[in-house]
Amino acid sequence: MKKALEGVTILDFSHLLQGPFATQLLADMGANVIKVERAGSGDMFRSMTFFAKWVGGSESPNFLAWNRNKRSIALNLKSGRVHAIIMEMAKQADIVVQNFRPGVLAKLGYGYEDFRAVNPQIIYCSGSGYGETGPYVDRPGQDMLIQGLSGLSFNTGRGDGPPIPAGAGLADQIGAMNMVYGILSALYYREKTGKGQKIEVNLLAGMLAHLGQEYVGVLNLGEDFVRPNSGIGHPGMQAPFGVYETSDGGYVSIAMSPFKTLYDTLNAPQLAVYDDLATLFEKRDEVWEKVNAETRKYTKADLLERLLAVDIWCAGVNSIREASEDPQVTHMGMITSYQHPRGGTVRVVAPAVKMSETPATIDRPAPLVGQHGREILAEFGFSENEIAALEQSGDMTVAEA
Known part of the structure; x- marks a missing residue:
């Protein structure tokens, strides 16, 4: 085996981000991922983009980001002929992944029980916004909505402004990781017992789990988080934990370190009056302002050099472009590219997990x-005749590269 998941076949009905990122991670490790898209238009993410621009003039960066190493088949799921074909494919598949709203695929005959009837060993992973039952079951489960509902947005931003969502789809991506975690656990269980099962993952539960320390703090310490008005990096933390300005318009994050080491390094002995834990929390906005006045005396590079020399935990705050050119990112080979039949050379983030015996690689671009x-x-x-008949009926569409 060249890859860890070679021989594992996935029928991937998912769209947008949560499901596609999960199946891409599995595809990077060698799984045979068959992306089952809507005939004609395909995955909804194909029609969304950033900056009102398109890669190569026609391709969505959102879609390209989460669908490499897959093959696409575009089918009319409402067709009886297509249903029979998919159930025939399911007999040889290992996993089904979908993230439609609860009940949508089941109404079309593609629920867990439908697949289990033809393949009792099937692993069926279902992703949703809020789970498959409950008062929110019919609500749209979108990433920014989940960030707000879970408490993440309320914890983010300055106290004198509104809550701020994260600048990335964290709820969806955490949901994707939970899908992978569940699928790999189910594969191991099936290897031991021969039994398949249904996995349910939802965005709200995933985000709650990843806010675990915040929930334990609030529910057990009798306090609620209040966002500071300054650049403190977490509403439960004391100064100097936060983001600070530099003289050249840059920013530096300063995390944990003895406060004395920081003010000595900044040549700011006047800050010694704040040096106890209670004061650093109670007067954190005041401390931030005074530390920020000191950091603004240095360029970003000079400040980082000075702080790192005494082992203060710090890092530059980078834009996406700056991060892509960061020496450590370059050293790790985390920015790579593939050739797309319409998008041309597409620069992407490389697989993050390194494996000595079965390394992840990018073998296919995102499909048409x-x-x-x-x-x-x-x-x-x-047969060729069956395939041709399916195309002629309009139940399957094929884009030529």
Whole structure:
């Protein structure tokens, strides 16, 4: 085996971010991921972009980010003929992944029980916003909404302004990790017992779990978080934990270190009057202002050099472009590229997990809608005539590279 998950076949009905990121992670490790898209339009993410621009003039960066190493088949899921074909494919599949709203796929005949009827060993991973029952079951489960509902946004930003969502889809990406965690656990269980199972992952539960220390703090210490008005980095932390300005318009994060070491290094002995834990919390905004006045005497590079020399925990605050060119990011080889038939050279983030025996690699670009439909069906034993009839009926669309 060249990759850890070679021989594992996934029927991936997911769209947007949560499910596609999960299946991409599994595809990077060698899983055979068959992306089942809507005939014609495909994954909804294909029609969304940033900056009102398109990679290569036509391709969505959002879609390209989460769908490498997959093949696409574009089918009309409402067709009886297509249902029969997918159930035939399911007999040879290991995993089904979907993140439609609860009940949508089941109404079309693609629920867990439908797949288990043809393959009792199937692992069916279902992602949703709020779970499959309860008062919010029919609500849209979108990332920013979950950040707000869970408490993350309320903890973020300055106290004299509104709560601020994170500048990335954290709820979706945490949901993706939980999908992978559940799927790999289920694969191990099946290896031991021969039994498949259903996995339910939802964005709200995932975000709550990843706010674990915040919930333990509030629910057990009798305090609620109050956002500071300064650049303190967490509403439960004392100064100097936070982000500070530099003379050249840059920013530096300063985390844990003895406060005396910090004010000695900044040549600011007047800050010694704040040097106890209670004061650093109670007067954290005042402390931040005074530390910030000192850090603004240095350029970003000079400040980092000075702080790192005495082992103060600190780092530059980078833009995406600056981070992509960071020496450590470059050393790790975390920015790579692949060739896309329409997008050209697409620069992407490389797989994050390194494995000595079965390394993850990027072998395929994100697919066009239905690009691999013919070859996928042929691999599952369907004849050329059956495949041609499916295309002619409009139940399958194939985009040519």
